[in-house]
Structure formats: C-alpha cells, structure tokens
Amino acid sequence: MDYLLTEEQQMIKDLCHQIAEEKIKPVAAEYDENDEFPWDLVKVFAESDICGVYIPEQYGGLGGGVFEMAIAAEELSWGCGGISLAFAATGLGTYPILLFGNDEQKAKYLPDIAAGKKLAAFCITEAEAGSDAGGIKTTAKKDGDHYILNGTKQWITNGGEAEIYTVVAMTNKEKGPRGASAFIVEKGTPGLSFGKKEDKLGIRGSATREVVFTDCRVPKENLLGREGLGFIVAMKTFDYSRPGVAAQALGIAQRAMDEAVNYARERKQFGKPIASFQGVQFMLADMAIQIEASRALIYSAARMIDSGAKNVAKVSAICKTFASDTAMKVTIDAVQVLGGYGYMKEYPVEKLMRDAKITQIYEGTNQIQRSVIGSALIKESLSKK
Amino acid sequence: MKIIVLIKQVPDTIDVKIDPVTNALKREGVAAIINPFDMYAIEEAIRIKERVGEGEIVVISMGPPQAEAALREAISMGCDSGVLLSDRKFAGSDTWATSYTIAQAVKKIGDYKVILCGKQASDGDTAQVGPGVSVHVNIPQVTYIKKIEKIDTSSATVERMTEEGYDIVETPLPALFSVVKEINEPRLPSLKGKMKAKKAEIPVWTAEDLSCPDDKIGLDGSPTRVVKVFSPPPREGGRIIEGEPSEIAKELAGLLKDAILS
Numbered sequence: 001m002d003y004l005l006t007e008e009q010q011m012i013k014d015l016c017h018q019i020a021e022e023k024i025k026p027v028a029a030e031y032d033e034n035d036e037f038p039w040d041l042v043k044v045f046a047e048s049d050i051c052g053v054y055i056p057e058q059y060g061g062l063g064g065g066v067f068e069m070a071i072a073a074e075e076l077s078w079g080c081g082g083i084s085l086a087f088a089a090t091g092l093g094t095y096p097i098l099l100f101g102n103d104e105q106k107a108k109y110l111p112d113i114a115a116g117k118k119l120a121a122f123c124i125t126e127a128e129a130g131s132d133a134g135g136i137k138t139t140a141k142k143d144g145d146h147y148i149l150n151g152t153k154q155w156i157t158n159g160g161e162a163e164i165y166t167v168v169a170m171t172n173k174e175k176g177p178r179g180a181s182a183f184i185v186e187k188g189t190p191g192l193s194f195g196k197k198e199d200k201l202g203i204r205g206s207a208t209r210e211v212v213f214t215d216c217r218v219p220k221e222n223l224l225g226r227e228g229l230g231f232i233v234a235m236k237t238f239d240y241s242r243p244g245v246a247a248q249a250l251g252i253a254q255r256a257m258d259e260a261v262n263y264a265r266e267r268k269q270f271g272k273p274i275a276s277f278q279g280v281q282f283m284l285a286d287m288a289i290q291i292e293a294s295r296a297l298i299y300s301a302a303r304m305i306d307s308g309a310k311n312v313a314k315v316s317a318i319c320k321t322f323a324s325d326t327a328m329k330v331t332i333d334a335v336q337v338l339g340g341y342g343y344m345k346e347y348p349v350e351k352l353m354r355d356a357k358i359t360q361i362y363e364g365t366n367q368i369q370r371s372v373i374g375s376a377l378i379k380e381s382l383s384k385k
Numbered sequence: 386m387k388i389i390v391l392i393k394q395v396p397d398t399i400d401v402k403i404d405p406v407t408n409a410l411k412r413e414g415v416a417a418i419i420n421p422f423d424m425y426a427i428e429e430a431i432r433i434k435e436r437v438g439e440g441e442i443v444v445i446s447m448g449p450p451q452a453e454a455a456l457r458e459a460i461s462m463g464c465d466s467g468v469l470l471s472d473r474k475f476a477g478s479d480t481w482a483t484s485y486t487i488a489q490a491v492k493k494i495g496d497y498k499v500i501l502c503g504k505q506a507s508d509g510d511t512a513q514v515g516p517g518v519s520v521h522v523n524i525p526q527v528t529y530i531k532k533i534e535k536i537d538t539s540s541a542t543v544e545r546m547t548e549e550g551y552d553i554v555e556t557p558l559p560a561l562f563s564v565v566k567e568i569n570e571p572r573l574p575s576l577k578g579k580m581k582a583k584k585a586e587i588p589v590w591t592a593e594d595l596s597c598p599d600d601k602i603g604l605d606g607s608p609t610r611v612v613k614v615f616s617p618p619p620r621e622g623g624r625i626i627e628g629e630p631s632e633i634a635k636e637l638a639g640l641l642k643d644a645i646l647s
Contacts, residue, residue: 007583008580011576011579011580012576015573015574015576015579018573019573022573023573044573047572047573047575048573048574048575048576049575049576049577049578050576053576062576062577
C-alpha cells in the first residue's frame with residue numbers, strides 16, 4: 001500500500017531498510033547467540049544520521065517526529081528486533097526531555113543523542129512497580145541545590161550502555177502518583193550503578209539491567225518540568241513511544257512473513273511448492289492482512305500524534321496492542337509454515353517469535369493497554385452526555 | 386586538499402550481455418550501480434579527507450545522462466560535488482579516448498593532490514582508464530593499492546598489492562591511485578548526505594567544454610576497435626570414476642595414456 005510518504009520519509013525508510021539488509025541481517029543471529037551490545041551497529045546508525053530522525057533540527061536532528069521514529073524502528077527491526085532497540089529505546093529515554101525539558105536541558109542533551117554519540121534510557125519499572133507506576137519506591141529527596149536519589153530500577157533497556165537516564169522517583173510519597181518527579185541522570189554520577197545483565201528469551205543483543213541509585217546526588221537543574229509531574233511525564237512519554245514499540249512489532253512481523261513466503265515458494269512436498277497449497281496460502285494471506293492493517297494503524301496514529309492532537313493515549317495504545325498481537329500471531333504462524341526448519345535456530349523465524357513476545361509486554365502489557373483504551377472509551381462516553 | 390574520484394556507472398549484474406551487432410555492452414533493462422571497485426575509491430577519498438581534517442572531494446563520471454545518479458550517490462556518501470562528462474560525441478570511446486576525455490576534465494578542475502579510482506570496472510574489466518588518465522595528465526600512478534599508510538599534501542606512502550604480497554611505494558603528490566577491495570569497507574549513505582545529493586547541481590561538461598578535438602574522442606579518437614566478443618565454450622562435464630582405489634587408479638592411468646597418445 002502507498003502511504004504517501006514525503007520524499008524525506010521515504011529516504012529514511014529506504015536507508016533504514018538498506019542498513020537492516022546489509023548491516024544488521026548478516027549479524028543478527030550472532031548477536032542473538034552472544035548477547036553482546038551492538039556498538040558496531042550504533043556506529044552505523046550514527047554515521048547514517050538515523051539517531052536524530054525524531055529530534056528537532058535546532059538540536060542537530062532531522063526534525064521529524066513519532067512518524068519518522070516509527071518508520072525507522074520498523075525497518076531496523078525487520079533486520080533485528082533486538083539490535084534496533086539501541087535506537088528505539090533511546091527514543092523512549094529521550095521523549096521526556098523532548099516533551100518536558102527546558103531549553104537548557106534540550107540544548108545540553110539532545111545534540112549528542114541526535115548525533116548518535118550518546119544513548120538514552122527510561123527508568124520507571126521497579127520490582128514492585130511496573131504497570132502500577134504509583135507503587136514506585138525510588139525516592140528523590142531535596143537537599144539544597146540537589147536531589148538525592150535512592151532506589152533500584154529494574155529491566156531497564158540500554159541500562160549500563162546509555163549515557164543519559166531519565167528517571168521517575170518519588171519526591172513526595174504521601175501524594176501517591178502526584179508525588180512523583182522526573183529527573184535526568186548522567187552516567188558517571190556518583191551513586192549511580194548497574195546490576196547484572198538479564199538473560200532474556202528474545203531481543204537479545206539489547207542490554208537489560210538494573211539501574212541502582214545509592215545516595216545519588218543529582219543537580220536540581222536536572223528536574224524535568226516541576227516536582228509532582230513525574231507521572232504525567234511517564235504517561236505522556238508512553239503516548240509518544242508506544243507507536244515505536246508497535247513499529248518494532250511490525251518490522252518483526254513483516255520479516256516473518258517475508259521469510260515464510262520465500263520458504264513456501266521453495267519448499268516442495270508432494271512434487272509441488274507448498275506455496276501452491278491453499279492451506280499455506282491462507283496462512284500467508286492472514287499474515288498480510290494483519291500486517292497491512294497494523295501498518296495503516298501505526299502510521300495513522302503516529303501522524304495524529306505529530307499533528308499535536310490531544311488525548312492520544314487511546315490511539316497510541318490501540319496501535320501498540322494491535323501490532324504486537326499481530327507480531328506474535330504472525331511469527332508463530334511463520335514458524336508453522338517453515339515446520340521443522342522453523343523450529344531450528346539455523347533459520348531466522350524462531351528468533352522472530354522470541355523477539356515478538358516482548359512487544360506484548362513492555363511499555364505496558366497489552367492488558368494495561370486495553371485498560372487504557374477502556375477507560376478512554378468510558379471517559380468519551382461520559383463527556384457526550 | 387582536493388581529491389578527485391573517477392567513477393563509472395555499470396549494470397547491476399554479473400551476467401553482462403553484449404550486443405551481437407555493435408559488440409557494446411547492453412544496458413537496457415538492467416539496473417545501474419556504481420562500479421563496486423569505485424565504491425572503495427569513494428570511501429578512501431572520504432577517509433583521506435577525514436584523516437587530513439580538511440579537503441574537497443570532486444567525483445567525475447563519463448557516461449550517458451543517467452550516470453548522474455551515480456554521482457548523486459557518491460555525494461550522499463560524503464563527496465562534495467560531482468561532474469558528469471556527457472556528449473554524444475563521446476560515444477564509442479575506447480579506453481584511450483575515455484582516459485583522454487577524463488584527463489581533460491581533471492585538468493579543468495585542477496589543483497588536486499590525489500586521483501582515486503577502482504582497480505577496474507566490473508563490466509569492461511580493462512583496468513586501463515585510471516592509469517591512462519595519469520599518463521595524460523603526467524602524474525605518477527600506483528595501481529592495486531590496499532592501504533594508504535601515510536599521506537600529507539606533498540607525498541604518500543601506500544601498499545600496492547601483488548600476487549605474492551605487497552610493495553610499499555612512496556610517491557610525491559599529485560598521484561593517481563587505483564584501489565582494490567581490501568582497502569576498506571564502503572560506508573552507507575547518510576540521511577543528510579542523501580538530502581544534499583538530492584539538491585546538488587551536477588554540471589554536465591561536453592566535448593566543447595573540455596576543448597576536446599574530434600579526432601581524440603569517441604569512436605574516431607579510439608585507436609582500438611572491439612572486433613568480436615564471445616564467450617569461450619563452456620567446459621564439458623567431467624566424469625567421476627568410481628570403484629576401489631586401485632581400480633580407479635588403473636582406469637585413470639589408462640584414460641590419460643589414451644588422451645596423450647591420441
């Protein structure tokens with residue numbers, strides 16, 4: 001389908017696909033196996049100007065938005081859904097600064113992110129607070145010109161590798177969610193340390209670690225927005241970042257379908273390519289239907305968010321849920337089309353299935369997304385009366 | 386430091402088709418790419434510029450109007466500008482006339498320190514045009530280089546690949562270097578480069594712009610003619626002798642004896 005991309009958007013899409021095809025695809029299995037951080041690829045992203053596609057031109061980016069982030073994440077994830085995270089999870093860590101940072105904060109941090117010199121990470125999840133962001137136990141206590149952070153964040157993508165961390169911590173516990181605040185913490189700040197790297201089912205090659213704050217003194221200039229805004233920062237960030245997760249899922253699904261179609265054309269049984277059998281064709285057709293619907297949904301949601309529309313939580317959640325459920329279903333079916341070969345690590349589809357699963361879980365499980373969508377529906381209905 | 390890169394647009398195929406009547410390459414219906422060896426020359430030019438810390442890279446290509454796309458691609462990777470040498474009068478040029486024409490453009494650009502090109506083109510495979518240019522402009526040439534060890538504005542030390550190993554060659558600049566694939570790994574274009582390439586003005590220089598007399602360019606200026614192009618007959622399929630080693634040896638010896646005596 002033609003989504004009427006601008007010339008610049010088409011350039012981003014083409015270049016990211018070229019990077020995926022020529023640079024990521026050949027090494028994806030190796031990174032999956034060794035689970036090393038893909039610094040070689042980060043260098044390629046930086047040299048190709050990919051890192052700043054969603055960052056304003058005045059800070060060295062290309063001046064795009066959620067849409068540009070989505071098409072880049074889609075194509076890079078077609079190459080590998082784990083390696084692409086060095087770019088996409090940096091976006092998640094950067095949105096708090098883009099959306100709530102003041103001019104000084106933007107001028108200080110965005111140029112290095114846009115140039116690919118530094119990666120970012122977003123820290124909200126804890127052992128007892130994930131979907132329930134109100135349960136955050138990490139504290140930030142004001143002390144003169146500083147805040148002192150204490151607590152442990154869990155499962156932080158790009159943890160340990162990123163230079164810039166945007167962190168949600170409680171400045172006033174009594175106020176619950178309204179007592180949360182968001183901070184920028186730089187790697188190297190005394191009191192900031194990292195826990196062990198998690199051994200994951202999929203998206204291996206992306207780093208997931210604990211981020212630990214022990215009397216970590218952060219200058220008060222690093223507060224994002226004002227005190228008490230932390231929960232809003234997190235929710236708004238997710239509104240902007242979820243289409244990126246959706247796009248990651250879309251790229252994985254597209255790759256799974258491409259692999260399934262190629263295999264079905266080549267694999268012969270009963271003297272014919274299995275692609276000639278209706279049973280297989282129907283499976284491939286269902287993949288195509290769901291993938292194209294996901295793409296149309298993600299692109300529309302991203303364009304709507306970039307237009308500055310208010311109340312985008314619902315569409316953002318809808319596209320994330322639909323695309324990630326699609327990726328799971330499509331990758332399972334792709335393994336099925338490849339049969340025994342699909343189950344073997346020698347072929348790329350079992351990895352796609354493992355990589356797809358996370359998209360249903362992180363940045364809010366799909367059950368939480370459905371809660372977001374449900375409450376938006378109720379709110380809309382109430383406002384009509 | 387001005388660097389000139391010579392590139393050629395070639396068909397994106399390893400299966401080159403030859404027109405049986407004209408004996409020229411068939412370009413129709415085949416996607417065109419930058420000659421793969423020239424990609425290494427482009428990359429090396431960019432690396433020299435990065436290494437020296439300043440410089441200007443001018444890319445030259447001679448070919449039909451559509452070869453402009455190759456120049457834009459070079460700019461998207463990081464070259465500064467491109468010039469297309471295109472004129473109906475250039476048609477039918479052999480390697481002598483081509484290198485003469487390119488040399489005229491090189492002289493017109495002037496003030497360069499290095500000329501880089503791929504070791505040969507993937508379609509014609511002659512490896513003559515680069516060296517030819519260096520002779521026409523009267524500068525040293527070092528071919529098949531796999532590494533530039535040292536370079537400044539007055540001289541360079543390079544490694545020249547040979548069948549057994551490599552030579553280390555020191556040369557004053559300006560000089561022409563033809564490069565082999567071992568020299569680097571070409572980078573991908575950047576988004577900013579692509580945007581710059583899209584907007585770039587690519588001047589087209591004709592025979593007149595280059596003050597080329599008619600008897601030195603095109604078919605008339607070409608001392609050589611391609612008389613015939615043919616594929617050697619494919620090798621006949623061999624035969625695998627099976628059986629016990631001693632039987633195989635015996636049969637093979639017999640066959641060889643017959644073959645030599647017949």
